[in-house]
Amino acid sequence: MGMNQTPASERVHISFFGKRNAGKSSVINAVTGQDLAIVSSVRGTTTDPVYKTMELLPLGPVMIIDTPGIDDEGELGALRVRKSYQVLNKTDIAILVVDSTTGKGEEELALIHRFHKKGIPYLVVYNKIDLLSGEEIKDLAMSVRPGEVLVSAADGMNIQELKEKIATLKPEDTHKYPLLQDLIEPLDLVILVVPIDKAAPKGRLILPQQQTIRDILERGALSLVVRDTELKSTLDHFLTQGVCPKLVVTDSQVFARVSKDVPENITLTSFSILFSRYKGELETQLEGVATLSSIQDDDRILIAEGCTHHRQCGDIGTCKIPNWIRNYTGKKPVFEFTSGTEFPDDVSSYKMVVHCGGCMLNEREMKYRIACCHDQGVPITNYGLLIAQVTGILKRSLGPFPEMQKLV
Amino acid sequence: MGMNQTPASERVHISFFGKRNAGKSSVINAVTGQDLAIVSSVRGTTTDPVYKTMELLPLGPVMIIDTPGIDDEGELGALRVRKSYQVLNKTDIAILVVDSTTGKGEEELALIHRFHKKGIPYLVVYNKIDLLSGEEIKDLAMSVRPGEVLVSAADGMNIQELKEKIATLKPEDTHKYPLLQDLIEPLDLVILVVPIDKAAPKGRLILPQQQTIRDILERGALSLVVRDTELKSTLDHFLTQGVCPKLVVTDSQVFARVSKDVPENITLTSFSILFSRYKGELETQLEGVATLSSIQDDDRILIAEGCTHHRQCGDIGTCKIPNWIRNYTGKKPVFEFTSGTEFPDDVSSYKMVVHCGGCMLNEREMKYRIACCHDQGVPITNYGLLIAQVTGILKRSLGPFPEMQKLV
Structure with a gap:
């Protein structure tokens, strides 16, 4: 029976970045002990982010993400680079692979800047040290800083050390509350x-x-x-x-x-x-749902789903929720919809955001979306709380959490 | 909440094959209405089989598989071609995309031969008819046979017709029995x-x-x-x-x-x-488990799992099952292990095969494995039946199925 079925949302997402041919895929294969991708010496073999779930000791269940080169060129290349950058929103640990025969360039520095900005723990991995002379390795080793590792994917040098360093970056279990x-x-x-x-x-x-x-x-x-x-x-x-x-x-x-x-x-x-409580979002989303009482005609409301699925008539996000909101408020707001990874960075034009439970998003991505709304002063709630509110049973359904019941 | 979660094993697997640059990825994107892969005019953009679950009306939940070109060259290319051919074992419907400006070559004919041999329903799709003259299209249209479709992914011509034809190839629901x-x-x-x-x-x-x-x-x-x-x-x-x-x-x-x-x-x-009953395998696997009574020292037993997962000490396949078999038979057989897609075509050297429940394999692949054993006269059973046998409760646990109980 299938035992390797930890949900994606509960896995530590480890993303590998780097220039084309820095050896990202080789480093991944060395770290995971598996052939995750075909490795070639042709630049730009990875054309789309590649996702692979696995057990990586001592970390446990992880999602490994191999990304296209951050220096890819042309129209198609630019598209690939954008895809690599989008991966950042769901990255728990970033690994930047640098070709030690060339060193860091401006692309690498730009990416490190993003890691800092987004608060993503990261390691810089100098790969291909087997191609350096003894003297060059010594110089490089003298200049490395904490969070930098010298490896050779080709001959496995320092790969075990790298794995242990990755494990030290494992995010804390952020659940303040149990499920039930x-x-x-x-x-x-x-x-x-x-x-x-x-x-x-x-x-x-x-x-x-x-x-x-x-x-x-x-x-x-x-x-x-x-x-x-x-x-x-x-x-x-x-x-x-x-x-x-x-x-x-x-x-x-x-x-x-x-x-x-x-x-x-x-x-x-x-x-x-x-x-909501398990993820520490209940209070925010209760505040969000209260916004319903002040909705006016033509207010814009964004309805966002974490997964893409075929839209059917009667679909909860596109039909039921708008109808419930119209009936409850007696107003005619304007609805917009996003699904999958499309969530906009700029939500400032919306009066409120109604998001699905986000069970297919990892925690970092969901927190990012809530933070987007919070930073821009836009209330956010979820499908379940909205339904409870419009059907008049929000107070009853908060029965297990008296301190939250007081907020309603 | 995530609604697009039909298990992979229950989805119709539709695989797209073709030469590099025949336009497989473009045809997939046209059929699915989604950007499944980056499409470029560079030959060989798809380097590994790409799997994507989706709803495809009127078929319902499907697994779309985009494969590397069947004419890829060099050492790396040969590896990719082999990966494409491996996909056949899990394919319910095959779509062969042919560049209509060049027509079918020997690679296409070889692949069609395989479709026939494996009994896989298929369509031949002549793509890029937008690049043909009116006269050429007319000639091609006159010569097409049933199961051949002319399309242009570039301008969407005949894509709807293609989708309907694919739907007609949907395999019958092969479950003779309900689950419970x-x-x-x-x-x-x-x-x-x-x-x-x-x-x-x-x-x-x-x-x-x-x-x-x-x-x-x-x-x-x-x-x-x-x-x-x-x-x-x-x-x-x-x-x-x-x-x-x-x-x-x-x-x-x-x-x-x-x-x-x-x-x-x-x-x-x-x-x-x-x-086992739901999949129509119960009788075969009951016969298989009876082989336990004739196991001798040094008999070779293959223990096969459908999914790859990190092997832990005490793992059911590699530790518990061998121990149970040794204790039950009092013999010392030799155990070999496979996991994931590694199942060998030649099982003739084994005295018996013990397979996991196969919940992560689609039905075609599991049936293929059972057929492999059957054709080579090798008994096959599964983990659950083996455990029931060695713990002495096989008869009781067949209580709901009296006709099977008689076989034990």
């Missing part, structure tokens, strides 16, 4: 309400549902997974038999119905709210 | 036993677990997900309260313990057995 382990005890029963509609992925569960079941398992508690359409019968049966759930967690889209079916004395919340 | 929908009724309770160990993927559930929960939801029934360590307390509590599960499904690795904890009157099976 603090809300339950071993053997507690948690009911998870999972509607099945045409947008649900065929043959599987979406990530937040999986992560929640996993978190409950790790607490030694029990998950009962049920559709919204069977929730009432199930609850009636279980409660009659004296089996009472400690908590009900629902998909936000069926919030209104579920809220009716779950007796008031049973705590109810949503996957969205649990994940 | 025929074993349960709406509102039935199914207990799923999911151990959490260091090999379990961080923060999520493995695919067979997800697919099982999903299948139960679609039947309107209930999944109770519990660790092996809490199973006994949970069952005691539920049974005391008069709530009785219809079925218990367990991970094979904790079979022995679970079998003790589940009262004999409750039906017990494993994820492995459900998936």
Whole structure:
């Protein structure tokens, strides 16, 4: 069975940058012990960023990203360079590979400047030292600074040292809050309400549902997974038999119905709210959703999704959310939409941003988007909180978090 | 939330082949409406097979595979050509892109021969007809055969027609059996036993677990997900309260313990057995596991995994299974191991093959591996059945399938 399935969003993203032919791909292959990409001595073999998930000890599950050369030329080359720079927004650790026979040039210095600006921990790797004379290696070794490593991918020299240095740059686990382990005890029963509609992925569960079941398992508690359409019968049966759930967690889209079916004395919340808290975003997004009350005609609202998927009629982002907002506010704002990696750097023209849960984005990218909004004074909220607000059950669904309930 | 998450193994795999610069990537971009790869007029831009999951109407969720040119030259080129040919083993629909200004050459004919040999449905796409004169287009159109399409990726000509033709090649749903929908009724309770160990993927559930929960939801029934360590307390509590599960499904690795904890009157099976039946492999794999009784010293046994993951001490494939086999048979066979796409074409030197559940392989590739063994008279079984056999509970775990129980 597939065991190498840590979600991309939970992996440390390690990106390798450098000029064409500095030996990025060779260094990656040496570090990972795998043939990630075809390596050739032809300049510019990597034409698109290449993503590969793997276990890299002692770091654990990582996403390795090989990027096109930062010195690529021509129209096509410029496109490739832009793709390399875009990778920065999701990079947890940057590795800049420099050809030690030529040294750092202005492209490398420009990139290091960006690492600093974005606060990305990085290493500079001088590759190809096998091509230097003993004297040259000595000179280079004398001049290296902390965060600089001399290696030869060709003969494996210092690769182990490089791996250990990379591991020291591992970002701290930034989760201030657990997902829901603090809300339950071993053997507690948690009911998870999972509607099945045409947008649900065929043959599987979406990530937040999986992560929640996993978190409950790790607490030694029990998950009962049920559709919204069977929730009432199930609850009636279980409660009659004296089996009472400690908590009900629902998909936000069926919030209104579920809220009716779950007796008031049973705590109810949503996957969205649990994940907002887990990521430390709940307070910001509660402030964001409050903006709904001041929406006016022609205000611009950006609806952003982290993943690209085929847009169907009735799609939550492009149809349901705009309708909910129009009905709730009684106004006619203007909606714009982005998906995937398209999120604009400049959001200043928007009255508010409504983002999906971001389960397919890594934490750095989601934090970057929230920071973009924050820096430009634009409120941001997410789908789940917005739905809770417009269906009138935001307060109830914050039941597990009384200090947050006070903010509503 | 991420909705585009159909597992790769459940997607129709559509592979695009052709000479360098025949315009494979352009045709893909035209068909998918997305920039899958950077397209350039430089020969050989695609250096490694590129995989991309997407929704392609009217087909639904697909995996699009862009392959390196089949006419690439030199040592590096030959490596790329080999990578293209390897893609055939997982291809459900092949699209051969031909430059209509040059026509088919021997590389194309060789590839078509392979399509026939492997029984892969395919289309030949004559691209770049915008570069032909009216007369040339007319001549070409007169000579095309069924399964050949004239298009221009550059100006979108006949792309819609191509998409419709691709859709007609969609493989039949080959599942003779449901996963477990025929074993349960709406509102039935199914207990799923999911151990959490260091090999379990961080923060999520493995695919067979997800697919099982999903299948139960679609039947309107209930999944109770519990660790092996809490199973006994949970069952005691539920049974005391008069709530009785219809079925218990367990991970094979904790079979022995679970079998003790589940009262004999409750039906017990494993994820492995459900998936073997679903894929139509159960009978073959039951025959395969029977080979264990005739293993002798020095017999060679191949242990094959579908995914590559970091090997840890105690790893099921490399440690646990060999130990179980040695203990069960009292013999000292020789073990060999493969993972990922390395499965050998020639398995004739092995006494038996033990394969993982193959949840990360698409159905065509898994069937190909089973066919390899079958053609060469080598028994094949899977991890789950082997564990059930060596722990002595194979018969019990076939309880839901009495006709299979007779074979043991």
